[in-house]
Amino acid sequence: MNNPLAITISLKKPINGVYNIDHQCKTKDFEKLTQILKDDLSNLENSIDDNDWLEELINIKLQIKTINFGDDLPLISGTLSTLFSLACQNCLQLMAKKIDLPLNLLLGDSDRESDDFDGCDYWEVIGGNISVHDLIEEILILSVPLYSKHDSGHKCTVFSESRITDNELLNSPFAGLKNQLNNKK
Numbered sequence: 798m799n800n801p802l803a804i805t806i807s808l809k810k811p812i813n814g815v816y817n818i819d820h821q822c823k824t825k826d827f828e829k830l831t832q833i834l835k836d837d838l839s840n841l842e843n844s845i846d847d848n849d850w851l852e853e854l855i856n857i858k859l860q861i862k863t864i865n866f867g868d869d870l871p872l873i874s875g876t877l878s879t880l881f882s883l884a885c886q887n888c889l890q891l892m893a894k895k896i897d898l899p900l901n902l903l904l905g906d907s908d909r910e911s912d913d914f915d916g917c918d919y920w921e922v923i924g925g926n927i928s929v930h931d932l933i934e935e936i937l938i939l940s941v942p943l944y945s946k947h948d949s950g951h952k953c954t955v956f957s958e959s960r961i962t963d964n965e966l967l968n969s970p971f972a973g974l975k976n977q978l979n980n981k982k
């Protein structure tokens with residue numbers, strides 16, 4: 798089977814026309830991303846036995862075309878979506894983080910970083926070319942939160958505990974005074 802992510806985008810030889818990718822792959826297809834998620838999951842209080850998270854689908858809907866900003870440059874637009882399994886840094890329990898990345902990414906070399914690209918994000922390609930696979934992997938890695946926490950409203954055991962702790966702290970001067978008075982009696 799042809800892997801549509803195997804193509805290389807080159808700054809020197811921009812593609813003609815439009816290249817569409819509508820593809821699904823799995824987390825385990827990205828080695829570096831898998832390692833990063835694995836490291837994160839090692840923080841879990843109870844380690845998970847199953848490897849379902851490796852099979853998590855990554856939906857890739859991208860369009861690659863060439864656009865002229867003085868020079869012809871590759872423009873990648875579309876969406877990447879998946880679900881990351883991570884350890885919540887509050888409660889150390891497993892959490893799923895929905896990833897939905899709209900992309901509008903102009904690829905170029907370092908010289909152009911300060912230019913204005915009409916609302917596009919700029920992605921510096923080192924060495925003049927990058928495979929679509931590597932580009933997607935780097936984008937996904939950047940979207941792994943450094944400090945992942947359950948969203949409020951979800952079950953996060955530490956949220957409720959910390960609220961109690963705050964209340965105790967708030968009350969403690971009075972509680973202490975009350976204790977002293979009680980002791981004097």
Ligand SMILES: [Zn+2]
Nearest residue numbers: 885888947953
């Ligand atoms: Zn949590």
